[in-house]
Amino acid sequence: MRELSAPKGVSEYFPPRSQYFEFVRETLISAAKVSGYQLMELPAFEDTELFKRGVGESTDVVSKEMYTFEDRGGRSITLRPEGTAGVMRSVIEHNLDKLTLPIKVWYSGAFFRAERPQAGRYRQFYQVGIEAIGLNDPEIDFEVIAVADRAFKALGLKSYRLDITSLGDSKSRASHRKDLQIFLDTLDLDEATRARAAINPLRLFDDKRVEIQRVMEKAPLLLDYLSEESAANFAKVQELLTGAGIAFTINPRMVRGLDYYTGTTFEFVSDKLGAQSGIGGGGRYDGLMAELGGNDLSGIGFGLGVDRILLACEAEGIFDSTEVKSELELFVVALSSAEKNFVAGLVNELRNKGIKCDMAYGDRALKGAMKSADKSGARFSVVIGSDEIETGKVALKEMKTGTSKEVRISALSDEIKAN
Ligand code: HAM
Numbered sequence: 001m002r003e004l005s006a007p008k009g010v011s012e013y014f015p016p017r018s019q020y021f022e023f024v025r026e027t028l029i030s031a032a033k034v035s036g037y038q039l040m041e042l043p044a045f046e047d048t049e050l051f052k053r054g055v056g057e058s059t060d061v062v063s064k065e066m067y068t069f070e071d072r073g074g075r076s077i078t079l080r081p082e083g084t085a086g087v088m089r090s091v092i093e094h095n096l097d098k099l100t101l102p103i104k105v106w107y108s109g110a111f112f113r114a115e116r117p118q119a120g121r122y123r124q125f126y127q128v129g130i131e132a133i134g135l136n137d138p139e140i141d142f143e144v145i146a147v148a149d150r151a152f153k154a155l156g157l158k159s160y161r162l163d164i165t166s167l168g169d170s171k172s173r174a175s176h177r178k179d180l181q182i183f184l185d186t187l188d189l190d191e192a193t194r195a196r197a198a199i200n201p202l203r204l205f206d207d208k209r210v211e212i213q214r215v216m217e218k219a220p221l222l223l224d225y226l227s228e229e230s231a232a233n234f235a236k237v238q239e240l241l242t243g244a245g246i247a248f249t250i251n252p253r254m255v256r257g258l259d260y261y262t263g264t265t266f267e268f269v270s271d272k273l274g275a276q277s278g279i280g281g282g283g284r285y286d287g288l289m290a291e292l293g294g295n296d297l298s299g300i301g302f303g304l305g306v307d308r309i310l311l312a313c314e315a316e317g318i319f320d321s322t323e324v325k326s327e328l329e330l331f332v333v334a335l336s337s338a339e340k341n342f343v344a345g346l347v348n349e350l351r352n353k354g355i356k357c358d359m360a361y362g363d364r365a366l367k368g369a370m371k372s373a374d375k376s377g378a379r380f381s382v383v384i385g386s387d388e389i390e391t392g393k394v395a396l397k398e399m400k401t402g403t404s405k406e407v408r409i410s411a412l413s414d415e416i417k418a419n
Contacts, residue, residue, distance in 0.1 A: 009117030031151035032106035054085030056259025058199035079112035092294035101134030120276030131301035138236035163251040176225035206255035223252040272315035280304035328378035330357035335385030
């Protein structure tokens, strides 16, 4: 029989490492919640048209990385490569834009891109994202960037930097595009590249070929074409970031992998990862909602790559010093098989009271059971024999220090909660 394995290039998390993955994801989510963002839980697959129109046909994501298939009803379905388009679709479909603006939502889950797998680049990966829709204020741009920065700092990350730029409003982009087009016309480009440039000329700044990179060094930069309003907005965002002590570098050559960006655009990059160093990115999207058939509202958001952030945390040795709290508070061991029933009942009762606990199962000798207690990472352990059942008292042992304290079985949950 053929051995089964996971599809190529997917990320998977299982114990013990999964606790670090969970810690990272929950810390990112907490930073969003503390800033007033509410959960949006969306389908992992959508109508293919949504991503074609939302993400843009000139992008690698849409042109060659989507998992697209026909469902049983003959509809074209795509596994979501990113979260923003789906959020917009849901906001439009459920009339959320009729509520108080801005709409502030967070999401977390698996995303799918058929990229060439390598360290930190997967075909199924995880993001925590936020979107703030309905206001075009520099204060919101600042808030969104600050949420990500707060999350990274809460994790204890140090070796990362923030790149920002502005892609301006439609006026800024139109005047830049004219000059960029004139510049591109002087170049000897192949058909495919020209076609790409016709959809989004900024893509050429992101071209991986050395010869293109070299000629693009002389290309006019959008940042020099910002309208007065866009320039003022961008200056305000910088002022707010500086005021909050969030360091940044202006990178006028930044090109995001998705086509919907306008205005403030940003990327967080870790110095500890190899080629796949982008740990999160986002920006404003002025025309996206209208493009998808909704009201003409602007929005801004980000997607943080949980997989890469976990790798960055590990590379910075964060879990060596930060104690990611073990899930278990108590591990209960029966001295002999005669006490097993009692222990099973006790553990069940303690769980009902909200104590995270587990017990040694099976018929292992006491020594083996104590090893399980050690390995469990629980804060406390107790051993229950016939004496303990008779007296109703146990020695509650703190695993780290090895010290014990006599506690009534009936008072175990209170004692653990108090410590
Ligand atoms: P993105 O830059 O395509 O933006 O992805 C955000 C983050 O997801 C990246 O910085 C990276 O950490 C992670 N990521 C992307 N692709 C992979 C992959 N193949 N393997 C591992 N991690 C990956 C977006 O997706 C936008 N929707 C963000 C956004 C929200 N913009 C506005 N609102």
